[in-house]
Amino acid sequence: MISPLAYIHPEAKIGKNVEVGPFSYIDKDVIIGDNNKIMPNVTILEGARIGNGNTFFPGSVISATPQDLKFKGEVTTAEIGDNNLIRENVTVNRGTAAKNRTVVGSNNLLMEGVHVAHDAIVGNGCIIGNATKLAGEIIIDDNAIVSAAVLMHQFCRVGGYVMIQGGSRFSQDIPPYIIAGRDPIVYAGINIIGLRRRGFSNELIQNIHDAYRIIYQSGLNRSEALKQVEQEIPMSKEIEYILEFIRTSQRGIIKA
Known part of the structure; x- marks a missing residue:
């Protein structure tokens, strides 16, 4: 051999x-x-x-x-x-x-x-x-998909179950369960197809979607948005992961 x-x-x-x-x-x-x-x-x-x-x-x-x-x-x-x-x-x-x-x-x-x-x-x-x-x-959490020719800045973190568009470059954290793309890179929705392939239920996918709707589209500052997620979205390990990821981000998360 x-x-x-x-x-x-x-x-x-x-x-x-x-x-x-x-x-x-x-x-x-x-x-x-x-x-x-x-x-x-x-x-x-x-x-x-x-x-x-x-x-x-x-x-x-x-x-x-x-x-x-x-x-x-x-x-x-x-x-x-x-x-x-x-x-x-x-x-x-x-x-x-x-x-x-x-x-x-x-x-x-x-x-x-x-x-x-x-x-x-x-x-x-x-x-x-x-x-x-x-x-x-850098840190990349489990089950992430990072496409071709992506440049990831030092000290950044990528959350689990994400899909990152090819040719992207970023210097902020990318939270879990989302699609990140365009130029400059932004939040582009949740990774619905990827989550379904991994066995996430429709209810859980909807809860993740609703959490990110508050985080990215409510107009609240980050701290207030996370508190609203805690109040309005049924808690699960996936929602807790999102909250923990964003609260502990050292470089801030990508914008919408």
Whole structure:
């Protein structure tokens, strides 16, 4: 399963049933779990921590040092969960002293040319489109869809179950369950099709829609709008998630 043309450092730890293609490079201080497929010309560098059942396509580079001038060689990691598809030329940098690790969860698809910068956290079940660039210390919650050629500013957060239009760029947070698009990027309604596909009931979708109608269309300031949501919308974990997301946003949320 391991090509004689691949290089694996003797201190690297490789699990069971791992396939490593020719001209791939696996450095020291690397831990790789079981049932991973590492195609030709993949580079996995010091600090990589990889789970089970992932596929790495040619040209991908995992755990390269951060593109951050504050990085001074500290010991950090890039952590990849289970059952991810990491397509061609994807780069995942390891962390800095800020958070010490970069994390990509499980069951994600990172398409060709995606960049995940230092200290980023990508959740589970996400789809990140071709050539999208995720800056340092960003957060993407579970089940988000970020289309192709999107530029995400450092420190931003993307909520779960969103759909972000291709070619977008943003420097504020994108709250959960919505569609974000146009130029400049704005709230463009809730992600009805995506929510139905994920099994959300019509009643819950309506409650989410009503919450965002108050947040974005009532004319109230943000604090007053959130209080009105609490008073008028039946509470659920999804509505609580929206409220928590907006209240804890450090950069503010995108406008309507």
